[in-house]
Amino acid sequence: MAEDPRWTTPADLAEYAYCPRAxxxxxxxxxxxxxxxxxxxxxxRRRLGSERWRDEHPGLPWxxxxxxxxxxxxxxLLGVR
Amino acid sequence: MNPxxxxxxxxxxxxxxxxxxxxxxxxxxxxxxxxxxxxDAGRPITLRSDRYHLVGRxxxxxxxxxxxxxxxxxKRRSAPSRGPFPSHVVQLGAYCLLIEEETGxxxxxxxxxxADREMVLPWDGRWRAEVLTTLRAAAAPYDGAADPTPAKCxxxxxxxxxxxxxxxxx
Numbered sequence: 614m615a616e617d618p619r620w621t622t623p624a625d626l627a628e629y630a631y632c633p634r635a636x637x638x639x640x641x642x643x644x645x646x647x648x649x650x651x652x653x654x655x656x657x658r659r660r661l662g663s664e665r666w667r668d669e670h671p672g673l674p675w676x677x678x679x680x681x682x683x684x685x686x687x688x689x690l691l692g693v694r
Numbered sequence: 695m696n697p698x699x700x701x702x703x704x705x706x707x708x709x710x711x712x713x714x715x716x717x718x719x720x721x722x723x724x725x726x727x728x729x730x731x732x733x734d735a736g737r738p739i740t741l742r743s744d745r746y747h748l749v750g751r752x753x754x755x756x757x758x759x760x761x762x763x764x765x766x767x768x769k770r771r772s773a774p775s776r777g778p779f780p781s782h783v784v785q786l787g788a789y790c791l792l793i794e795e796e797t798g799x800x801x802x803x804x805x806x807x808x809a810d811r812e813m814v815l816p817w818d819g820r821w822r823a824e825v826l827t828t829l830r831a832a833a834a835p836y837d838g839a840a841d842p843t844p845a846k847c848x849x850x851x852x853x854x855x856x857x858x859x860x861x862x863x864x
Contacts, residue, residue: 621832623750623788626825629832630781631850634840636832638852647851656770661735661753667721668730674717681710688703 727764727805728756741792746829752789753807763797765789766805773808782806783815787825790817 618640629636644650667674724730732739732755742749754766767786786804794800794817806813815821840858847853847861854861 620747620749621829622748623752623785623792626788626828626832627781627785630784630828631779632841632846633831633836634842634856634858635850635852637836638856640836645851645854649849650851653770657753657768658735660768661733663720664724664754665730665733665735665737667717667724668733671721674714674721676714677710677717678714681707681712681714684703684707684710688700688707691703692697692700 727766728758728762731755731757731763741789741796743792743795745795746791746826747833748788748792748795748829750789750792752792755793758802762799762802763793764801764803764805765793766807769806769808771808772810773806773813778806778813778815783821784825784828786815787817787821788829791822791825794822 625636625639628639638644730737732752734751734753738751739755740749740751752765753768756764756766758764765786767782767789769782783806786806790801790804801817803814803816806815840856842856842858842860844860847856847859850856850859850861853859
């Protein structure tokens, strides 16, 4: 995010706290893509995406619960006959 | 009525009930820290401080009922048993500082959301001082310092080319 080296990001600070040498490497080169980094990116995308989806569809879980109750009631009705 | 059809209805009904309840519980957990203001998945926000030359996009930003903003930082790993890692703390603190700079109001706390549980860290003067110290140190010319441990180096992408690496040693 901070292409301008005069600017720092919270992730830069985290890396510096992790190891100043790693921070130095990052500032002076491109980070090698590792499986762990790719997995981290995918995890963030998945978790944050579903959090956003839940926020934007607040009524949907209630609708699913209502549908489930309806289906069970129907099953009871049909089963009794 | 065909017993198999009734069974399918029961199974689908139970499945819907469970899925709905799980989703409701997750949503309640999401909203524990307030309403969603921004999230780094389609609805991001960039926070910036000209004074500190600090810029960043929190994983999530939530607003509490009293109007205070709270940053939430997502971590893929399980919560460390001995408390959060310093790197996670300083990152979350940087977001707290950015919120303070952008809004003029300090967040009451920040949240580290690990895979298995959350940690709430109250934003105070001491933590703020730690963030500023790290900010100054990171902005200073590099002095050759390194902080290698076998565990850290094993996770570091620079390890194969780093002369200070302890990866593979016990």
